[in-house]
Amino acid sequence: MASFAGALRALNELKASGVVDEYAVAGAMALVFWTEPIPTFDLDVLVFLPEQPSPIVSLEPIYHWTSARGYASQSEHVLIEGVPVQFLPAHNALADEAIETAATLDYEGVPVRVVRPEYLVALYLEPGARTLKRRERAAALKESTSIDPTLLAEILGRFHLEP
Numbered sequence: 001m002a003s004f005a006g007a008l009r010a011l012n013e014l015k016a017s018g019v020v021d022e023y024a025v026a027g028a029m030a031l032v033f034w035t036e037p038i039p040t041f042d043l044d045v046l047v048f049l050p051e052q053p054s055p056i057v058s059l060e061p062i063y064h065w066t067s068a069r070g071y072a073s074q075s076e077h078v079l080i081e082g083v084p085v086q087f088l089p090a091h092n093a094l095a096d097e098a099i100e101t102a103a104t105l106d107y108e109g110v111p112v113r114v115v116r117p118e119y120l121v122a123l124y125l126e127p128g129a130r131t132l133k134r135r136e137r138a139a140a141l142k143e144s145t146s147i148d149p150t151l152l153a154e155i156l157g158r159f160h161l162e163p
Helices: 003-016 028-035 062-070 091-098 116-124 132-143 149-158
Strands: 021-025 045-050 077-080 083-089 103-108 110-114
Touching: 003 021, 003 045, 003 062, 003 077, 003 083, 003 103, 003 110, 021 028, 021 091, 028 045, 028 083, 028 103, 028 110, 028 116, 028 132, 045 091, 091 116, 116 132, 116 149
Parallel strands: 021 110, 045 083
Antiparallel strands: 021 045, 077 083, 103 110
């Protein structure tokens, strides 16, 4: 039986152990905290990794940590407490800010860092991510009461993203 709360506890342990410097839940699972949930396959987690000796980003420390705790890898996911988790290193300044400004919320007594809805909209509207599904998610978020329209406009303008 999959345990979302258990997967979130593991994320907090991953950070506490220093394998990642910081994390923030993103993607469709983050919508659970800001608007109506939608069906999704996995838990997307943006991460800051500790300084690495090579310019090539390696998720090997994450895979080693999860494997040592009995979590199996499956393609680009790790099954943590039955939840497919995809770790995504911050890929640009927008993703960096999304992690840095993430809200710490509560899920069944477990603290979890979640990308703020304004940053989720911006991430959905990035040129490389702008699919119909993501535009629909951005539209749903923009209609929710959790959005600060002034902050959203500022972020979209600063990162040159079209609504």
